[in-house]
Amino acid sequence: MFSMSDLPRIPFADYIDQFVDWLTLTFGGFFDGITNGLAGTVNGIVAALGVIPSIILTLIFAGIAWWISTRGVALFTLIGFLLIDYLGYWQPMLQTLALVLTAVVISIVIGVPIGIWASQKETVRKIVTPILDLMQTMPAFVYLLPALFFFKIGVVPGVVASVIFSMPPTIRMTILGIKQVPSDLIEATEAFGSTTFQRLFKVQLPLATKTILAGINQSIMLALSMVVIAAMVGAPGLGSEVYSAVTQLKTGIGFEAGIAIVIVAITLDRITQNIKTKKTRGNA
DSSP, rough: OOGGSOOOOOOOHHHHHHHHHHHHHHHHHHHHHHHHHHHHEEEEEEEHHHHOOOHHHHHHHHHHHHHOOHHHHHHHHHHHHHHHHHTTOHHHHHHHHHHHHHHHHHHHHHHHHHHHHHOOOOHHHHHHHHHHHHHHHHHHHHHHHHHHHHOOOOHHHHHHHHHHHHHHHHHHHHHHHHSSSSSSHHHHHHHHTOOOHHHHHIHHHHHHHHHHHHHHHHHHHHHTTHHHHHHHHOOOSSHHHHHHHHHHTHHHHHHHHHHHHHHHHHHHHHHHHHHHHHHHHHOO
16 A cells, blocks of 8 residues: 655755755854854853842842832842842853843844834735744754754854744734834825835834834743753753753752742843833823
8 A cells, every 4th residue: 555655755854964064164154253252242241240249230130120110020120139149040140141131132133123124015024924933833942953053062052042932023023013003194104205214213113112022022031931941052041050950850959940030031021011111101
């Protein structure tokens, strides 16, 4: 009886391996430059934050939370970061924060312009949408395989995988926010002779800011969710502490490191959620 296994097998895996090998040989210098740049950025952030005493840096974080968000978030930040310091996870927390910050900034710098472009050009949107679907549905572990070939063991593959995993919400929400601008406002700007540039930066982007910030908030959470997976390829931080605890069956240490990750996640989530609200109250 005929079955699909009787058909000649197309060696897709071999083709992919050959393509990755070609990229590595051809653009090795380029990938080395990216590796040095990203590693230097992450290590620089950790070194800069590490110079400041933990107590003072905690007060600074709490002050930023109060200024950007609310007093309740500031109080949670103060207590939470003091707890992280007390448990002995201050340095891993800084490493995790540096990794997440680097990944999110790259996601914003790349994602927002792509979202703007896709919102203005239907052809671009049709090309970008299936790529975003692929990025969001592919298991995160798959990102680590080519990242390891291109960027070796360390923090850089973790940053690259976090960028790929966390970028889609920023792009999607940028497109959505601009598309949701009422059509009558667009027609009014066209009637007054506004250029595409003026309409975009004076009408569409200001009205889409809240939606774009929601996308950035999701990107931060997704980047933070990658810290444990990034630890599997040598990225330092709280994820490394959790991964080490899992491999050694140390439940208590894993729980402590997990609590630290939750504190950082809640703090970043509440701050980014309240940026627009705070700004609106300040302008009122």
